[in-house]
Amino acid sequence: MKRVQFEHSPIPYLFIAPQIIIIVIFFLWPAAQAIYQSFLLEDAFGLSSQFVWFRNYTDTIFSDAWLQAAGFTLVFSALVTFLSLALALLLAVKANEVIQGASTYKTLLMWAYAIAPPVAGLMGNLMFNPLIGDLYAFMNTIGFDFDHKLDSVDAGFVVVLISVWKQVSVNFIFFLSGLQGIPKSVTEAATMDCKSSFRRFWTITFPLLAPTTFFLMVINITYAFFETFGIIDTTTQGAPGGATNTLVYKVFQDGFRGADIGGSSAQSVVLMVMVLALTVIQFRFIEKKVHY
């Protein structure tokens, strides 16, 4: 049987070409380079190079430092994602109900959005400075023996706090617009049926926000994995004892500080696979529960 062939013009290809070219140059080609480099052991200047199969992988991934960073990254990402979504949702719901001065509230909650992670990190670092930091003094005044320079839980608290603070406003904007997208007729009908606003929220509002929540979850996990790099670099730099080192920061430390190109490439490839797996899980299993 002859397959049906449709004649089509090459113009659509021309239209998508710029996008494809950008993807190839800025994503596929570097990714291919990283995979290639991850099998090579080279001196930093690239003057002697040898193919070593999986040595870069075994050297780096089985090291205690990498495993520690992997553990922290997972806990950190889970905490940052959950807390920044939960807080933003709470704030959005409350701000949505405000009638007097609503736009002031909204603006105030939104404007941290414009702050870049390294700047947020620098400000947080200043506030937690043992000599002049107000938050450091505050934590110690209210009875905590707070010392993020040496205590790994305290250091984790600092980076989570700053990362969540930075991300809440982004989530807030999306949740707020999500809430405003819920038809008034639905909420009014619900109000007649059910007195408890708490139950109305979980049975009506939250399910209707599911597409927004799912989208934000994907965005936030990516944020926690990659973009918090700037916050780690300007605050703890992985200290104390590597307890706040994330996988991305370790790639940077080994590759850009330590000139170990093979080792850091291997780590990037593993990271790439991890994020790919995570994305597949999100879209295959969690998205099924989302009703658009």
Add this chain to the structure above:
Amino acid sequence: MKYVSLVTAGFMTVAAPLAAQTDIEFWHAMGGRLGEVTEEIAARYNASQSEYNLIPTYKGGYEDTMTAGIAAFRAGQQPNLIQIFDAGAATIINAPGATIPVADLMAEHAGGFNSEDYIEGVRYFYADSDDKMIGMPFNSSTPLLYYNKDIFAEVGVDGPPATWEEFEEMAPKFADAGYQALAQSHSPWIFAENFHSRHNIQMATANNGYDSTDVEILYNNDALKMHWTKVKEWLDNGWYGFYGRAWGDNQDAFVQKKTAMWLGSSGSFGGLAASTDFAFGASYLPYWKSLTDEPYGTFIGGAALFAMSGKDEEENKGVADFLSFLASPEIQYFWHKETGYVPITNAAYELAKADGYYETTPDAEIGIIQLTQPGGEWTKGYRLGFYVQIREVMYSQVDNIFSGEATVDEAFATIEEEANALLDRFDATMN
């Protein structure tokens, strides 16, 4: 015709000096005040001659500059001259043919080179195992003890401690008066590398790594573990302040009078003078009397300049010419006075003495005296690959000692194991 030749002649006079000038790219890591002084030296060089045009470019911190240099080299866009710091020395020196040894470059283009012209403490650090200088020491510093004279007078302590034993005697007095006795800004540099030099203890096999990249670290030794056991005791007694791994945070503790003494760099002098509102003095890095009767000289810290390969003869000649200019006594003296880094040549040191600089500012001489203190077998320096990562391991294990998460023995066993794995990896990149 006459007009044409006039016009051509006009162009010639304007264009000739420009066309004949060879550009020399110089990448450095000197920011802030240090960057200004570096720019000033470049400007003076360009004004002093017309053949070459030196273009200094600030590339960020030490690691950033090294990474930029590596990336540029791999792309065939390397600068003529690059500043590489102590911990990165093994990376660039061991890369076969990435640089032209300055000793060779100067011998060929600048009418000879004699390493004896350079002061003892800086002569060997950036040299190969035959003492041939590969990099030209540029900003050379050494760890010094700074002390707050006002606090010393207040608690009734006469002067800074020469030994750690003396330190332990005076430390309780500061604690009683509500001060921490000591803080310190770079534990791998001051309390590991220079600890070995100060007590003339071997740091690594293969002649501290100078002879081969097949090398093992010897940090898991009793002397160093004893020192760190003590430091942990000091911390627990409240004698020692730890303000994190950032250089500035610990320096600030001294500036804000939390601690009576601070271990920093000889290059910190200018910054302290500008930021303190009390009288402070500089003194030598203390040593353990129990380990050595007389202290040995320290290593230099800071960075050196490397001439990158793959450039044409004319440019290499320019690099050699600039390096001679840089090593001249007048420029070295200027650099020394403006930044606090030590002068690298004997002639520059003599000039500073003859000028009476040390009579007015005796503290400025401490660093250079310490560097020229008797050298031993293990005071030349070290050459260890992936040393940036090894320092990272040190930092994190020191945190663990301080927080009590690891004992000193456990921490140093980890340091040894992880550092040797890194050295092994580095060695493999060289085959």
